[in-house]
Amino acid sequence: MRKVAAIIVLLMAFSLTAEAWDYGFGNKPRQTRKNVPVIGVKGGLTFYGMSFSNKYYNDLKMDRVSFPGFGLFAEFPIENFPRMSVGVEVLMIERGMKKSFEFRDKISEIDKIDAKYIDLRIPVTYYFFDANAINPYVFLAADVAFCFGGQISKEFPNGELENSYVDIAKSDAVMKPLDISAIAGAGVRFKIRFPRFTMPIKLEADYNLGLLNNMSNTNGNPVDVYAYTFEKETRKNRGFEIMLSIGIPLKFEQHYDACRGWN
Numbered sequence: 001m002r003k004v005a006a007i008i009v010l011l012m013a014f015s016l017t018a019e020a021w022d023y024g025f026g027n028k029p030r031q032t033r034k035n036v037p038v039i040g041v042k043g044g045l046t047f048y049g050m051s052f053s054n055k056y057y058n059d060l061k062m063d064r065v066s067f068p069g070f071g072l073f074a075e076f077p078i079e080n081f082p083r084m085s086v087g088v089e090v091l092m093i094e095r096g097m098k099k100s101f102e103f104r105d106k107i108s109e110i111d112k113i114d115a116k117y118i119d120l121r122i123p124v125t126y127y128f129f130d131a132n133a134i135n136p137y138v139f140l141a142a143d144v145a146f147c148f149g150g151q152i153s154k155e156f157p158n159g160e161l162e163n164s165y166v167d168i169a170k171s172d173a174v175m176k177p178l179d180i181s182a183i184a185g186a187g188v189r190f191k192i193r194f195p196r197f198t199m200p201i202k203l204e205a206d207y208n209l210g211l212l213n214n215m216s217n218t219n220g221n222p223v224d225v226y227a228y229t230f231e232k233e234t235r236k237n238r239g240f241e242i243m244l245s246i247g248i249p250l251k252f253e254q255h256y257d258a259c260r261g262w263n
Helices: 002-018 055-059
Strands: 038-052 061-063 065-078 081-103 106-127 134-155 164-167 178-193 198-210 235-249
Touching (some): 038 198, 106 178, 134 198, 178 235
Parallel strands (some): 038 081
Antiparallel strands (some): 038 235, 065 081, 081 106, 134 164, 134 178, 178 198
16 A cells, blocks of 8 residues: 555656656646647456346356457546546447356356447546646546347356357347446546647546346347346446547647747
8 A cells, every 4th residue: 555655646746747847848838738628539448247136146156257448539628627527438338247157166057248338428537636747537427328239158168058159139138228327437647748739648447337227128039048037136237447548639739939939
């Protein structure tokens, strides 16, 4: 904990010092660092699982499944609150889970869900400093996700039965088309300066808390009736995400030259 605290203090000190220095371009007047709207790309890895209201199934061994996630984002500073911004993100995210049944100390069955979503997110971000170089932040986001495909699989490592792989829309594990979740996270923003603009790069981690039951009442191919469909039971998405984003400002800065002034 002491090492973590020391690193945070060093980052804060460097962030405040870097506010007046421009990565080799030298000192510039404060007004050149005004935040502007930014658009860009975002991507990373997600680590998802699911929470079941059925205690027996929820207590079974579960491995989080890892998927890539990517998309586009836009971020808009709030004029009256310079340390805050609101954004819009459109991402392709995969959610799912992997559950294992054990018999006589051996895994005898593995059930896996891989559901594909398009996410529309509205994050609100608070930056701790007014600095340009390194700036830690926290954020909250509302997330509306639409399931458009995926598959479930049922595997038998010991060969008792034949493995099966079925399109998620045709199985008992069919997902409801809509999911809503709340997201909370933290990150660090780096700003790389060029003569006419500043490129923000953000590294962040968050926890995605699914709020809706994603288990559909629609039954299809009976791949795994007892594992995926319960009467009056629920199943909700839970996941960690690590994302990197790279942005380009929508407004280029004026360049200040010590001899010629603004140009």
